[in-house]
Amino acid sequence: MANLQATCASLTAQLETLRGSSQLSKKRGAQCTHCDKVFKCASDLEVHRRTHTGEKPYECDVCSKQFRTTGHLVHHSRIHSGQKPYKCHVCDQAFSQSGHVKRHVKRMHTGEKSDNEGTWFTCDICPRKFSRRGYLNMHIRGHDTMKPYVCSECQKHFHTAADFRLHY
Numbered sequence: 615m616a617n618l619q620a621t622c623a624s625l626t627a628q629l630e631t632l633r634g635s636s637q638l639s640k641k642r643g644a645q646c647t648h649c650d651k652v653f654k655c656a657s658d659l660e661v662h663r664r665t666h667t668g669e670k671p672y673e674c675d676v677c678s679k680q681f682r683t684t685g686h687l688v689h690h691s692r693i694h695s696g697q698k699p700y701k702c703h704v705c706d707q708a709f710s711q712s713g714h715v716k717r718h719v720k721r722m723h724t725g726e727k728s729d730n731e732g733t734w735f736t737c738d739i740c741p742r743k744f745s746r747r748g749y750l751n752m753h754i755r756g757h758d759t760m761k762p763y764v765c766s767e768c769q770k771h772f773h774t775a776a777d778f779r780l781h782y
Contacts, residue, residue, distance in 0.1 A: 693780065721745050 644659040645652045648666040653659040661683055664670070670680035672687040676694045681687040689711055692698070698708035700715045704723045709715045722743070734743040735750040739757045744750040752774055755761070761771030763778035772778040 643652050643654045644656045646659060646662055646666075648663070651662060653662060664682045670682050672681045672684055673679070674681075674687060674690055674694070676691070679690060681690060692710040698710050700709045700712045701707065702709070702715055702718055702723075704719065707718065709718065734745065735747050736743045737750060737753055737757075739754070742753060744753060755773040761773050763772040763775055764770070765772075765778065765781055770781065772781065
């Protein structure tokens with residue numbers, strides 16, 4: 615026990631010595647001047663800094679929405695292009711983001727439930743099941759002609775508010 619305390623005291627002394635030197639900053643990486651978070655590389659710090667400044671230097675060519683990172687812009691652009699490069703290995707359903715495939719497999723093929731009650735909401739028309747009632751309701755609209763969202767300029771109808779927002 616005494617040996618462990620001596621080692622701990624020695625390490626603490628070394629840390630105090632390093633705190634005043636440039637060696638510590640080299641070991642710690644790049645530090646945010648706003649919140650003192652530390653990053654391994656300067657590019658990660660630069661992206662983080664944008665959370666403080668609100669800077670969003672990457673803009674969507676289609677809708678002008680702005681993003682902090684190119685990765686977020688790429689994910690967003692798939693909304694407009696309809697690109698779904700990630701497929702479920704079980705049922706071949708396609709997704710725009712890899713994380714969506716993982717969530718789908720977990721929810722639909724492993725039997726794990728994601729909502730608080732642990733229940734599934736099943737479509738009465740087809741065998742699809744959903745973790746949330748709202749998802750089921752949106753799905754059911756696809757089975758019928760119910761399109762409650764109407765563009766006041768061109769009178770086009772949409773199943774979901776999200777589809778309607780993409781229209782203009």
